Amino acid sequence: MHVLIGLLLVAVVGYFVYRTFLVPSVSVDTAPAARSRRGFAFLSNGLLFQRVNGEVKQVQSNYVQEAVARRERARDRHSWKEGTSFQIGAGGRNRSFEPGDKPIQVTSAVFEPSGDLLYFLTDENVGGLFRQEKSTGHELRLLLKQNLHLSDLTLPPDGTTLAACSHHSGGITNIILVQNDGNSLREVTGGDTVDSAPAWIPGVANRLLFQSAGLARDANGYIIAQGRASIQKLDMESGSVTPILDEPAFDFLKPRVCPAGNLHYIRRPYEAPAYGMGSALTDTLFFPFRLLRALFHFLNFFSLMYSRKPLTSASGPAMNADIKDILLQGRRVDAEKAMRSARTVQGVPSLVPDNWELVRRDANGNEKVLATNVASYDISPDGTIVYSNGRGVFVIERDGGLRLAVTDELVADVVAAAA
Numbered sequence: 001m002h003v004l005i006g007l008l009l010v011a012v013v014g015y016f017v018y019r020t021f022l023v024p025s026v027s028v029d030t031a032p033a034a035r036s037r038r039g040f041a042f043l044s045n046g047l048l049f050q051r052v053n054g055e056v057k058q059v060q061s062n063y064v065q066e067a068v069a070r071r072e073r074a075r076d077r078h079s080w081k082e083g084t085s086f087q088i089g090a091g092g093r094n095r096s097f098e099p100g101d102k103p104i105q106v107t108s109a110v111f112e113p114s115g116d117l118l119y120f121l122t123d124e125n126v127g128g129l130f131r132q133e134k135s136t137g138h139e140l141r142l143l144l145k146q147n148l149h150l151s152d153l154t155l156p157p158d159g160t161t162l163a164a165c166s167h168h169s170g171g172i173t174n175i176i177l178v179q180n181d182g183n184s185l186r187e188v189t190g191g192d193t194v195d196s197a198p199a200w201i202p203g204v205a206n207r208l209l210f211q212s213a214g215l216a217r218d219a220n221g222y223i224i225a226q227g228r229a230s231i232q233k234l235d236m237e238s239g240s241v242t243p244i245l246d247e248p249a250f251d252f253l254k255p256r257v258c259p260a261g262n263l264h265y266i267r268r269p270y271e272a273p274a275y276g277m278g279s280a281l282t283d284t285l286f287f288p289f290r291l292l293r294a295l296f297h298f299l300n301f302f303s304l305m306y307s308r309k310p311l312t313s314a315s316g317p318a319m320n321a322d323i324k325d326i327l328l329q330g331r332r333v334d335a336e337k338a339m340r341s342a343r344t345v346q347g348v349p350s351l352v353p354d355n356w357e358l359v360r361r362d363a364n365g366n367e368k369v370l371a372t373n374v375a376s377y378d379i380s381p382d383g384t385i386v387y388s389n390g391r392g393v394f395v396i397e398r399d400g401g402l403r404l405a406v407t408d409e410l411v412a413d414v415v416a417a418a419a
Contacts, residue, residue: 036395036403039417040378040386041117044410046105048119051393056406059132062139063121064104108164110153111417112180113381118142118162120150129162129182142182155180156200157381163198163208171223175210175234188236192217194226194330197254202261206236209244209255209263213330228270229330231255231263245361253329256379263361264385266329266374328352328375328390328412338390345373346404351390358387370396378416386416 037054048059102123109119115134120127127148131140152165159180166176166187175198178185189195189210198210214227230246245252245265253266326333333351342350350373358374361367370385371377371394377387385396388411395403 036397036405038380038384038386038395038405040393040405041109041111041415041417042388042393042406042408042411043106043109043413044408045412046103046107048106048109049408050117051406059106059109059117059119061104061119061121061130061132063128063130063141067104067123107149107151108153108413109415110155110162111415112155113157113159113418115418118153118155118180120153120164122149124149129178142180143178143185150176152197154198154200157202163200165196165198170221171215175208188234189241194229195232196330199255199257201233201257202259208234208236209257210234211253211255213251225272226330228272229253231265254377256377258360258379258385259381259383261363264370264377264379265359265361266356266377267359268329268356271331326351326410326412329356333390342373345371345389345392345394346402348389348392348404348407351375351410358385371402375411376413378414380416381418384416386414388412388414 041050104123107120117132128144129142149167150164154163162178165173167173173194174187175189175195176187192215194213201207211229212232213229216225218224229251231244231252233242251268251270256264338351342353352375354372357369358371373389375388375390393406
């Protein structure tokens with residue numbers, strides 16, 4: 001036993017030395033730089049923010065505020081029952097008079113040609129499509145439906161028909177179309193697939209692009225793997241689907257066609273799910289080290305609680321524990337690890353690795369990498385590209401110049417405005 005304790009202490013000290021002296025911290029360029037003042041919107045932790053005239057403000061929803069007020073009133077009505085016999089139900093168990101407290105989150109947003117902002121809100125039970133008018137700031141409810149969950153909103157240049165990704169049980173997502181007034185909702189893709197990120201093709205009627213990945217299930221119907229993401233073209237007149245980009249080594253994500261007719265997309269290496277003898281052996285070998293790492297963080301927690309000091313002074317970029325493990329473009333990302341290893345963009349740490357590339361492909365098939373460390377992007381009607389590396393928003397001007405616009409703790413998605 002004493003030998004085991006001694007080995008644990010040696011391992012903790014070794015981990016401390018490793019964190020202090022061997023793990024490189026991310027260097028951040030603090031030199032001042034001129035920032036772009038272009039308007040856009042972005043999503044962060046289920047909240048929607050809009051940048052107007054260089055100022056960032058949260059988009060406030062009357063629907064959300066009213067829902068929160070109703071929950072508070074329900075708590076007040078039942079608060080007197082706490083600690084009384086009314087709280088005891090059948091079988092002697094305590095009743096809960098608390099209403100369901102699932103947060104209402106924004107899943108996606110898109111600007112209309114008029115400058116009005118469309119966005120979708122959901123609490124996992126009810127979903128709704130809303131419009132905030134640019135001129136008055138007034139919120140209009142266009143669509144509200146039980147068990148409706150939409151994301152990846154996109155509009156054609158005329159702003160009439162909204163395309164989106166509709167989420168269903170069992171991990172299936174399909175592409176749907178709905179009028180910008182909330183009417184005539186219909187699905188245009190189907191199957192046991194993950195279809196998402198629809199994009200209209202400017203100047204071509206009844207055609208849109210989307211990314212698609214197949215699902216593998218076991219005998220009980222549970223998902224065991226998801227295939228690589230490819231880019232497909234849907235002809236809504238004939239109902240045919242044509243593959244545009246599909247390679248075994250890569251995921252192709254979020255297709256967009258710029259006003260010049262060039263195809264843009266995020267390309268990243270495909271990580272095939274695999275768990276065989278090699279993975280089992282690796283897990284066995286690394287189990288003691290993972291156990292010691294957990295022990296170190298456990299002791300570090302108590303050190304912070306009682307002495308307000310960590311066990312190590314080594315530090316990387318500031319990280320909120322709530323976003324340490326996040327989901328970006330369908331892949332779970334260890335934010336702390338990414339920010340220590342991925343390069344910075346104009347001094348802003350990246351949440352995604354260098355091999356997440358924004359690529360432009362012309363009509364002749366020629367490709368050009370426009371940016372690396374790209375977690376999300378969008379193209380404005382004038383061809384300007386707005387993209388995020390997870391912690392900052394950057395603008396690629398039409399002349400190719402790159403400018404930083406905003407930094408934030410988490411930028412999950414960006415939405416380009418008209419100007």
